[in-house]
Amino acid sequence: MSLPLSDNFNKAFESKARLGIMSVLMVNDLVDFSTLKDLLQLTDGNLASHIRALEDLQYVTVNKQFVGRKPNTTYSVSELGKKAFNDHLNALENFLKSR
């Protein structure tokens, strides 16, 4: 089934993986790579490239810390990302209402 999609839909969220990453980050303050990988069932490379795309859009902030001597990278959503995600939800809502 093919649907005519509204222009208001954010192109960044056309991918299931990127929409998934944003969904998880919206309700969790800091999430590490392996937790995201488990939740979304993606490969390392696949997840990394989607995160990088969201990072380039400045929707996602990367936090690098050390736990002891081990590097620990966590991800969180930026204010811009929150706004983009909420706008996307509103666009989805409007689209479904107008059907």
Add this chain to the structure above:
Amino acid sequence: MENKNYNPLDQLSDIRQLMERSSRFISLSGLSGVFAGIYAIIGAGAAYWYLRINISSRVRYDYIIENGGIKIDFLAFFILDAGSVLLLALLTGIYLTTKAAKKNKQSIWDKTAQKLLINMAIPLITGGVFCLAILTHHLYGLIAPAMLLFYGLALVNASKYTHGDVRQLGICEIVLGLLSSFFIGYGLLFWTIGFGVLHIIYGIVMYYKYEK
């Protein structure tokens, strides 16, 4: 993975599912509530039998007190009885939850499970230590109300990290605990309702809502 026609309804259900799965531990099995309730009722039955009282009668605390302190054999029975109820309920709960987690493809020891446990443990451990203080002050009539109150508060606190319905169970336990604190001597009856009957009702409701 790229899909130009990612259906808005599918998008919404994916968003919702991921938000839930990443922030709440949803694999708590309703059946573990039912079993906990059954063990509690058996444990309370044993206590009634030991105290040789029937369900509606008031417990006279002079019965279990000797020379100003609690009778050692009663204390031993009480610890054995309550301890086995707790142990059996925990073991059954862990077993059933592990099974449900496998079905939901959720790990039993992930971030959501840890958050649930720590938020439940803070009021529970506080309540446990407070009950020990009550014991040392020989205010035995307040033990059941305190157990119900702190357990209720623990559930309300934990409800943010699992099924929201846990909050209603918590509020019921708190109301029961408050009532019980005005009817000293009927603690065992209130305890049986709170830990036995309520768990069974709630467990059945949860089972039909989420697992059937």
